[in-house]
Amino acid sequence: MLNATLSELSAALAEKRISSVELARLFLGRIERLNAELNAFITVDASLALAQAHRADRDRAAGKAGPLTGIPLAHKDIFCTKGLRTTCGSRMLENFVSPYDAHVIERFEAAGSVLLGKTNMDEFAMGSSNETSYFGPVRNPWDRTLVPGGSSGGTAVAVAARMAPAGTGTDTGGSIRQPAALTGICGLKPTYGVVSRYGMIAFASSLDQGGPMAKCAQDLALLMNAMAGFDARDSTSLERPQEDYGRELGRSLAGLRIGLPNEYAGEGIEPGVRRAVDEAVRWFEAQGAKTVPVELPNTALAVPVYYVLAPAEASSNLSRFDGVRYGHRAKDYADLAEMYSRTRAEGFGAEVKRRILVGTYVLSHGYYDAYYLQAQKLRRLIAQDFAAAFRSCDVILGPTTPTTAFPIGAKIDDPVQMYLNDIFTIPAPLAGLPGLSIPCGFDDKGLPVGLQLTGGYFSEAQLLGIAHRYQQATDWHLRVPTEAPL
């Protein structure tokens, strides 16, 4: 059961081979065993999970069960949950309990799923290693001395170590896809606007997008069916007809045009990553897909553009954490200015402060044009690159990250090296495009490698269809991490 996919679990529940309560207990037990070491969850409320599981069993008995009824899930601690604290990985919100549920949480509750707990993350989703969390680093179950990636590293590890069958993350510059790649699971960042941001604590509003994380593409489709859809409370939510994200799971790969950007084959990619990705590409070719070279000439600008725009938005988004109405407030202060400065000095960690400083700087009078405005122009060029590329291909393939998981502590003092780990995941959110990472093999150290599929707007179902075909022929996605055996 621990290694089962969501469809398998759903079938087991439907056939009464297991109850929701038993399933919840199974995963809660696994969390109990592994979480102290892996630190994937910040908050677990077993009684709440069991209450929801009981309700799911009652619903099922009453004939009111859907595909996710009674399925336990792990939600990133960036989604507000009524009655269960929401920390966003920060001391600032260490004791914050939201009076309302995020749209995504509402959707999963309506679908009957069970909330196992809230997962660890880089503080305010700012990080690529899960080391910036106030609640300590998350450890990679393939090698506990390594990082799991970030910022959705908690959910990635929860799924990889089989502490939860699936869960949610958010992606701003790669925060779903990069940890999925580094832990050997699947993660989808949807097209901007497909999943409501209501109740998802903002990092960089024009980039943030919630998405599913699971063992296989088919599971991602099931989760997307629940979490995607229009929400009037988010002005950037797109009003589109409800779609079935599993509708292309059976599609053939013959005639598929795979774009291979020259820019994704440059220096800095580890040989083990390159080898696994090349092998995957050859497999697709063998299935009748055609590879075409494409150009994304502004790729090199993506990281600098991102590190102007994301901090700019973050510096403003995080202004509300001022100690006035909720969250951490410094104990001693002489006046208002000191209350602000002490509260924020104590409440935020180093990476968050760094980004607030950078963001404040690039928006300042005299620098706005040179940084923020320039970055906005380049952002449009990056989007145009993709539009041009998608005229000659259906999907762009490449590595999700240039390297496999790196040691805890290796890059934390060198922000630029840390930021460069996101070089392949940053362009898609800048263009608002969907991106999917799936496991495609291992490097010499036995660490998982992620294959990234980037498609045109609203191509999620197609990306999942392509990935599903690959996963029917391979078993990378079913490998259990060496340091979290079943």
Place this chain on the structure above:
Amino acid sequence: MSWEIVVGIETHAQLRTQSKIFSGAATAFGAAPNSQACAVDIALPGVLPVLNRAAVEHAVRFGLTIGATLSRRSVFARKNYFYPDLPKGYQISQYELPIVQGGSLTIHANGASKTIRVTRAHLEEDAGKSLHEDFHGMSGIDLNRAGTALLEIVTEPDLRGAKEAVAYARALHALVTWIEICDGNMQEGSFRCDANVSVRRAADQPLGTRCEIKNLNSFRFMERAIEYEAQRQIGLLEGGGTVIQETRLYDPERDETRPMRTKEDAQDYRYFPDPDLLPLVLSESEIESIRATLPELPEARRARFIAAYRLSEYDAAALTASKATADYFERTVAGIGGKQGAAQEHAKLATNWVTVDLAAKLNSDDLAIELSPVAPERLAKLLSRILDQTLSNKMAKEVFDAMWAGEGEPDAIIDRKGLRQISDAAAIEKLVDEVLAANARQVEDYRAGKQKAFNSLVGQVMKATGGRANPAQVNELLRRKLG
């Protein structure tokens, strides 16, 4: 040496929307602190703004009214600063691309009309209130007002002196209440003005350094504050000093302006487009459907009053001071009804009653005309009784007092008080004869050329009828009989 005083006005008009500009919370004034602040207004983590389309409609109404350019695409921006009553740490406003650009307003001051150019008007949200009393060394925060829709209306420096500035503020106030986008309540802060004041020696010289005066919450204070500030600047310059650009606060108790902050410590608001909101797009059809709901505007109505009712400029201006006044007047005229072609006579009577008698009552009871206890239809009935000679003007005032006190319909009051005027010629003649017979002395005096004696005779007749005799008829009869 003479100086020219140059003024530009920035007005924050609170828009009359049921809910806030970016949340569903109510906007009613005077609720218990923080009872009208929802998750969005409190800026809880994860909440997002959703634009209230009613606020947009109000801005469009204003733009159409002043002949402005309406931006087909405008952008909301974040104005970033920390303050406890600003929950998000930024105010959502419009910066580079406001919804209303250009346009103008005509004012009448110092016996002349003048066109004042509007630079822009943009939508934004209000902040909450900080309460510094009653909290023992701490401050209270009330977020009921946070997120209330505002239209900030900015003029060019077209105003010359305090009188013109006040004339503009009054005209703008009349306009925004006229088109029903703002309730205009200055005490509750629904209509707040800041004045940018500078002085120069001659009209052809470049503008002087300006100071912005805040907290002008009445027209009277505005006039005094601008006067004071202009004299302060002139004094500085004539003494060889210079004016420093700064924001100053008007203190009505001391009748002076005081520095609040200088340009040097002006904040860098780090404006940037709000990524939570899409650009605000206005379609042609949307604009046209809003245009179709606009009422007749003050200038047009005033011209029509002069042409249709033959009113004087003065009366027309008084009756179009607010839409409510103009509506009251026209409903009164319409209510009188009666024979065709008498509209001008009716209008003249209605004008006198609305601008004199009613205005005096409203003034002494400190009531807005909308809240008048005498509805225009009832006033019309009263005026009809003057026109059909049931009542003299003097008797009508007595009936009006009773109506004001809530005693009901004019006819019922007339009957109850026995106030029906005696216009029966035979009855009056009989009385006149009696009075003449009993007052031979006055008759003689009159014939000897004493006008006062005539008035005394009229008084006797009126007294005999308890003031109910038709005075015109009494006068006429007496004159005839006395030869």
